[in-house]
Amino acid sequence: MTVRFGGVVALDGVDLSVPAGRVMGVIGPNGAGKTTLFNVVCGFVRPEAGTVRWKGRVLRSHRPHQVAELGIARTLQGLGLFPELTVLENVLVGATTQARTGLLSAFLALPRADHEEQTQRERAMERLEAFGIAELADRPVHAVDHGSRKRTVLARALLNRPELLLLDEPAAGLSAREISELAEILPELAISIVLVEHHMDFVMSVCQDVVVLDFGREIARGTPDEIRSNPAVIAAYLGGETGPDA
Amino acid sequence: MKRLRVTAARALRLTVVRHGLAALAGLALVLVVSAVLPSYRNFQLAELSYLVCATAGLTFLAGPGGQISVGQGAFMAIGAYTTALVINHQHWNLAAALLSALVVAACVGLLLGLATARLRGLYLATLTLALAVALPALVNVRGLSGILEGSNGLSVLASPPPAVLGADFSTPRWQAWVTGFCAVVTLWFLANLGRSRYGRSMRAARDDEAAAALSGVNVARVRLLAFVVAAACGGLGGGLLAWVTSLASPGAFSLNLSFGLLAAAILGGLGSLAGAVWGSLLLVVVSSVTSDLSSGSRLPIDVANNLPGAVYGVVLIVVMMTFPGGLHQGYRWISSRIPALVRRSRPPGDGAGRGSGR
Amino acid sequence: MVRFLNLTLAGITDGMIFATIALALVMIFRATRVINFAQGAMMMLTTFVGWTVQDRTGSYWLALGCALAAGLVLGTLVERVFIRPVENGPELNAAVVALGLIVLINALASMIWGSTPRAYPVPFSLRGYSVGGVRLLLSPNDLFTIGMVAFTMTALVLLFRRTALGLRMRAGAYSPELARLLGVRVGATLTIGWALAGLIGALAGVLIAPVVFLGPDQFDTVLVYGFTAAIIGGLESPVGSVVGGLLLGCTLSYVSGYAGSEVTSLGACAVLLVALMARPSGLFGPATGRRV
Numbered sequence: 048m049t050v051r052f053g054g055v056v057a058l059d060g061v062d063l064s065v066p067a068g069r070v071m072g073v074i075g076p077n078g079a080g081k082t083t084l085f086n087v088v089c090g091f092v093r094p095e096a097g098t099v100r101w102k103g104r105v106l107r108s109h110r111p112h113q114v115a116e117l118g119i120a121r122t123l124q125g126l127g128l129f130p131e132l133t134v135l136e137n138v139l140v141g142a143t144t145q146a147r148t149g150l151l152s153a154f155l156a157l158p159r160a161d162h163e164e165q166t167q168r169e170r171a172m173e174r175l176e177a178f179g180i181a182e183l184a185d186r187p188v189h190a191v192d193h194g195s196r197k198r199t200v201l202a203r204a205l206l207n208r209p210e211l212l213l214l215d216e217p218a219a220g221l222s223a224r225e226i227s228e229l230a231e232i233l234p235e236l237a238i239s240i241v242l243v244e245h246h247m248d249f250v251m252s253v254c255q256d257v258v259v260l261d262f263g264r265e266i267a268r269g270t271p272d273e274i275r276s277n278p279a280v281i282a283a284y285l286g287g288e289t290g291p292d293a
Numbered sequence: 294m295k296r297l298r299v300t301a302a303r304a305l306r307l308t309v310v311r312h313g314l315a316a317l318a319g320l321a322l323v324l325v326v327s328a329v330l331p332s333y334r335n336f337q338l339a340e341l342s343y344l345v346c347a348t349a350g351l352t353f354l355a356g357p358g359g360q361i362s363v364g365q366g367a368f369m370a371i372g373a374y375t376t377a378l379v380i381n382h383q384h385w386n387l388a389a390a391l392l393s394a395l396v397v398a399a400c401v402g403l404l405l406g407l408a409t410a411r412l413r414g415l416y417l418a419t420l421t422l423a424l425a426v427a428l429p430a431l432v433n434v435r436g437l438s439g440i441l442e443g444s445n446g447l448s449v450l451a452s453p454p455p456a457v458l459g460a461d462f463s464t465p466r467w468q469a470w471v472t473g474f475c476a477v478v479t480l481w482f483l484a485n486l487g488r489s490r491y492g493r494s495m496r497a498a499r500d501d502e503a504a505a506a507l508s509g510v511n512v513a514r515v516r517l518l519a520f521v522v523a524a525a526c527g528g529l530g531g532g533l534l535a536w537v538t539s540l541a542s543p544g545a546f547s548l549n550l551s552f553g554l555l556a557a558a559i560l561g562g563l564g565s566l567a568g569a570v571w572g573s574l575l576l577v578v579v580s581s582v583t584s585d586l587s588s589g590s591r592l593p594i595d596v597a598n599n600l601p602g603a604v605y606g607v608v609l610i611v612v613m614m615t616f617p618g619g620l621h622q623g624y625r626w627i628s629s630r631i632p633a634l635v636r637r638s639r640p641p642g643d644g645a646g647r648g649s650g651r
Numbered sequence: 652m653v654r655f656l657n658l659t660l661a662g663i664t665d666g667m668i669f670a671t672i673a674l675a676l677v678m679i680f681r682a683t684r685v686i687n688f689a690q691g692a693m694m695m696l697t698t699f700v701g702w703t704v705q706d707r708t709g710s711y712w713l714a715l716g717c718a719l720a721a722g723l724v725l726g727t728l729v730e731r732v733f734i735r736p737v738e739n740g741p742e743l744n745a746a747v748v749a750l751g752l753i754v755l756i757n758a759l760a761s762m763i764w765g766s767t768p769r770a771y772p773v774p775f776s777l778r779g780y781s782v783g784g785v786r787l788l789l790s791p792n793d794l795f796t797i798g799m800v801a802f803t804m805t806a807l808v809l810l811f812r813r814t815a816l817g818l819r820m821r822a823g824a825y826s827p828e829l830a831r832l833l834g835v836r837v838g839a840t841l842t843i844g845w846a847l848a849g850l851i852g853a854l855a856g857v858l859i860a861p862v863v864f865l866g867p868d869q870f871d872t873v874l875v876y877g878f879t880a881a882i883i884g885g886l887e888s889p890v891g892s893v894v895g896g897l898l899l900g901c902t903l904s905y906v907s908g909y910a911g912s913e914v915t916s917l918g919a920c921a922v923l924l925v926a927l928m929a930r931p932s933g934l935f936g937p938a939t940g941r942r943v
Contacts, residue, residue: 089507115509127504129497139490140497144509146490150518153489154482156308160489207509361743363688363750412927415686415742419878420923422688426875427920433913548871549757552750559747595765599758606755610733613747617740 061265062097063258065211070233070240072254072271074247076283080263081243082124085213089114089121101211116144120209122200124216124243128188134199135184138171141206167206174202178232194225201229205236214242218249251275259283308488316481323473327466335465336537337577342472343533344557344573346479350526351558352569353483357492358519359499364421366551367428368398368524372531373541377447378440380536387452391475391532398528399521406520410513425551429543446542449535472533479526480566486522487566495519549602556609579605657788658908659901664793665862666900667800671855672877673884673892674804675848680886681824682844684742685734688749691874692756693729693849694856697721698865699764701857702771711774718853726849730842738841761867768866771857796858803854807847807889820844872916876903879923898922 061084065071073081086092088099090109099106101117114121120141129137145167152160175181178198183191188199197217204212217233218226226246230253233240244250250257251271259267259274261283267274274280304310323342327335351365372394379385379393405424409417432441441447454467486492497505498512506512535541553576561572583601672690679687687693701718705711733752737744775791811817822830823837824844831837855877856870863869880899884891899922906918 091503111503111506112509112511115507121507123504123507127501127507129500129504131500132493132496136493136496140493140505140508140510143490143494148490150491153486153491156312156485156489158307158309161306161308164490203508355743361746408924408928415746416882416927418746419686419882420920420927423875423879423916423920423923426872427916430913430916434917435911435913547868549754552754556747556750556754559743596762598766599761602754602758603762606751606753606758609751609754610748613744613751614736617737617744 061260061263063265065239065241066256067210067239068237069255070242070253072250072257073241073243073260074245074250074257074274075260075266080260082215083263084260085121085215085241085243088119088213112143115207115209118208118210119213120204120207120211121213122204122215122217124219126196126200128196128200130189131187133185133187134180134191134195135168135171135175137188137199138174138202138206139167141203142167142171144207171202171206174205175199178202193220194222197221197225197229201232209238211239211241212236214240214244216244217242218244218246308485312481312484312488315484316477319477319480320474323470323477327469327473330469332463332465335463335469337581338469339465339472339533339537341573341577342469342476343530343537344554344576345476345530345570346472346533347527347530347554348557348561348573349476349479349483349566349569350523350530351554352561352566352572353487353526354519354523355558356565357487357495357499358516358523359495360516360519361418361555362421362520362523363418363551363555364423364425364428365523365527365554366546366548367421367424368402368527369531369534369550369554370428370541370543370546371398371401372528373535373545374441374447374531375528376532376535377449377541380450380452381447387471387536391529391536394532394535395525395529398531399525402521402524402527403517405524406517409520410517422548422551425546425548429546432543444543446540446544447535449539449541451539452536468537472537475529475533479529480569483522483526484566491515491518553605556605560609560612575608576605579608653785654908658904660787660789660793661908662901662904663897664789664796664900665904666880666897667797668855668859668862668896669873669876669880669899670893670896671800671803671851671858672874673881673896674807674889675851675855676877676881677884677886677889677892678807678844678848678851680881682820682841683730683734683738683745683824685738685745685749686878686886687848688746689729689752689756690848690852690877691870692753692760693722693725694852694874695865695867695870696756696760697725697849697853698771698856698860699760701853702764702769702860702865705772711772715774715857718857719850722849722851722853722856723846724849726846726852727842729849730845734845735838735841757867764867766867768864768869771860771865773861792861799854799858803851804889804893807851811889816840816843875916876919879919879926882923883926 061080063073063084073084075081083092087094090106090111090113099109101119106114106117109117129140132140146163148157148160148163151157172181172184175184175198178201180191180195180198180202183195188196191199197220201214201217204214218229221229226249230249233242233253242250242254251274254271257269257271257274258265259277259280266279266283267277269277323338327338330338347365347369350368351362355361375394375397376390379390380387385393409420412420431437432446433443451464454462454464458467494505494510495515495518497508498510498515502512531541531546534545538545557572557576558569559572560575561568561570580601583604584597586600588597672694675690676687679685679690697718700721701714704717705714708714729752733748734745737748773792775795777790777792779787779790781787809817811821819830819835820840820843822833823835823840827837859870859873863873876899877896880895881892882895883898884893884895899919902922903915903918907915910918
């Protein structure tokens with residue numbers, strides 16, 4: 048599995064490939080181009096040069112909703128939930144690409160649409176139970192606490208059964224206990240994960256590989272231990288004008 | 294006996310059964326109301342029903358779709374003229390004519406929706422407003438004015454009630470039946486769609502476009518769907534209007550109609566189909582009550598004619614200020630307060646709840 | 652060639668009026684993020700005030716003054732009484748209140764003045780100048796119109812750029828909370844914004860009334876033209892609304908001159924559609940990228 052980039056304004060010659068089944072962390076000061084990286088993969092931003100490759104296929108004019116169909120899920124910085132929908136409905140939106148019943152079934156409320164809905168509902172509830180928020184399922188998402196919202200986001204991303212999960216600041220705003228719970232959940236998923244995060248302890252404990260970006264360039268990569276002792280990284284974080292948020 | 298109950302419970306779990314029962318209840322209600330009302334009031338029932346069709350489309354567009362259209366009157370005009378033309382020239386029967394009104398309006402909606410796919414919120418509203426002003430002017434364009442009869446409009450050949458119902462069956466009652474049936478079916482379709490995964494995708498796209506796309510929702514497509522559905526409802530409503538009033542004329546589709554429909558959708562509470570009925574009912578009741586009042590007293594003709602408009606404008610403003618979520622929200626608010634008031638008369642408990650949330 | 656020139660001249664005069672309406676809409680949108688659907692109805696009401704004064708006293712200028720004063724008062728009143736309570740709600744709510752105002756004002760105007768369109772006088776001759784024996788579609792009255800609009804725009808630009816009030820208004824529109832923290836009385840500046848928009852609308856009403864006549868429904872089409880001009884201009888920029896108004900005025904003049912006046916409003920619709928397809932947030936609006 049290879050994902051390649053190059054030469055976006057915010058990203059200068061970054062080349063990144065995600066090995067199957069591993070958790071990779073992308074870190075760097077604010078404005079380093081981490082989120083832009085995700086935006087290129089998801090088709091929100093077109094790279095000026097370079098390609099995105101997924102399972103050997105080059106993605107050129109892909110749109111965000113097609114990326115989901117390919118088996119790539121992504122969470123957004125700052126939640127990206129649907130505030131008026133309930134927790135369960137929010138998660139169910141994640142099952143969109145799995146749905147097979149069409150418009151006619153929807154208009155006529157055919158039983159097969161009901162059956163499909165029921166199956167997806169059960170899967171979504173399983174997910175919610177696994178994350179310990181099943182009892183909040185019918186609450187509107189604007190009425191639950193931040194930690195539960197973060198779990199809802201993750202549950203929704205996982206419902207499409209993705210093979211690659213892109214997480215944008217999954218730990219932001221979580222308590223120390225919730226962060227350690229998240230750190231336990233992620234490796235158990237056994238899918239490829241790329242995460243952008245400012246919380247260093249979390250990154251170091253969860254990720255097998257870490258890539259450091261600064262001003263759109265890759266300045267280091269390696270295992271968490273290598274990164275921790277890398278002088279270039281220390282310079283970027285301590286010597287740069289902007290420090291990490293966390 | 295027990296097995297029967299189990300089967301019934303299982304059947305009730307199916308959307309098609311629940312919505313179907315609700316629709317049957319709606320049809321029964323139409324029949325009962327039509328039988329209770331005197332013949333001339335049945336005309337108002339028919340009026341209410343075609344307004345419900347058009348308003349429900351707007352409600353759907355504004356609720357799950359998250360878009361507002363000020364141009365529903367334009368789609369009604371399209372439906373009305375289509376109906377008039379196919380009935381007068383092709384001698385189609387009523388069902389086919391109404392269906393063609395729906396389809397033509399949906400097609401125009403599709404084209405416009407494709408052209409405006411990137412427009413949001415107030416920009417789309419303004420474009421639909423322009424459409425509502427410009428479209429009725431088409432009837433005076435050279436080449437078309439011959440077919441569409443200019444500002445006078447097309448009169449639609451009347452179709453008497455079917456012979457089965459008896460020779461002296463009143464025409465308004467027959468019209469109320471047909472339009473009531475169409476309104477119930479429209480609401481049924483919209484309820485199904487709104488409850489389906491498409492409805493959910495629409496609401497998701499409305500709340501957060503990027504997040505919906507990343508979850509696999511084709512945002513452009515569900516938006517287009519909402520727009521086309523609203524246009525189709527408008528077309529059907531317009532077709533019914535032309536049939537009930539025997540006339541398709543540009544004057545019937547003034548800007549005031551479009552404003553009125555949007556107001557009805559909003560007064561009734563966006564996103565709630567029941568609200569579309571309340572809103573339309575309010576339109577009909579306010580105009581009928583004020584015109585009764587003004588014709589009873591000796592007011593100057595200019596004042597009497599415009600009293601409904603004034604009352605209606607005031608109602609619109611006041612309701613919007615009092616209940617920003619519309620009448621339906623007001624109804625929910627009241628019905629949630631009454632138990633609270635009852636509870637307050639007893640010793641206080643700790644089940645105060647979490648407040649209103651918004 | 653003369654015909655083309657004449658159509659262009661007529662287009663510029665109309666365009667200036669559209670630009671004025673657009674300017675009123677832009678003022679309000681910038682200040683309160685509300686599209687004032689009721690602008691047309693408000694214009695109609697103030698123009699009727701002017702018409703009544705004109706009818707009683709026979710003085711065009713007194714009538715103009717009264718219409719403008721009525722615009723200021725009406726703008727203030729509408730903001731204070733109707734818009735302020737719904738301002739912090741969803742953007743739809745203010746739009747609906749504006750719709751309610753249209754219905755209400757239209758009904759009131761029909762009650763007071765009846766629904767028959769009335770003629771509105773002009774202060775100067777409508778006889779076009781002739782140059783070298785060719786009669787141009789440019790009359791002293793057209794020059795008066797253009798001059799009034801140009802004067803108003805200059806005054807507005809100076810107000811925004813050069814005065815403390817203009818700075819406060821811009822700050823209030825940019826970030827109400829921040830402006831409030833810095834001691835700007837945002838509420839007051841919003842009211843002033845609406846009052847000024849009412850004034851500008853009143854001017855546009857008096858200028859357009861001789862052309863389209865004066866009646867409760869007479870300004871619907873003109874309002875749509877104003878909207879179109881404002882949207883072409885991006886709803887944010889006063890310069891944009893002038894350019895939008897002129898573009899629209901000329902286009903409609905050509906459409907009406909070459910294709911027939913029945914299709915003018917369709918022409919406006921088409922211009923709006925094309926402009927929005929090219930730039931969904933208007934020609935002078937912010938080129939917003941998608942924020943993810």
